[in-house]
Amino acid sequence: MEKEGSPTFKQRCKQVIHEARELNPNSEAMIGCLAARLVMTQNAMTLHIQRMKKLLQDMEADLCQPKPETKESNGSSPRD
Numbered sequence: 001m002e003k004e005g006s007p008t009f010k011q012r013c014k015q016v017i018h019e020a021r022e023l024n025p026n027s028e029a030m031i032g033c034l035a036a037r038l039v040m041t042q043n044a045m046t047l048h049i050q051r052m053k054k055l056l057q058d059m060e061a062d063l064c065q066p067k068p069e070t071k072e073s074n075g076s077s078p079r080d
Contacts (some may be wrong), residue, residue: 013038 007015013035020031 009038009042 016038017031017035020027020034024030
């Protein structure tokens, strides 16, 4: 959820592009490059979040599975 008053990603992109145009109105290539990098960053972060969620789900599933009993668990461990 976005906090009230904080810009969305799309609004922030538009703001950055507007500021770049004010600094150098003839630099459309630079503005396009900047916009593409912002989108790539958002996509990369979205993929990273999805991977982390999947990893957490897998870890949770592993923790919920019963562990197989080992020889040590029945109390007969060799001692020298």
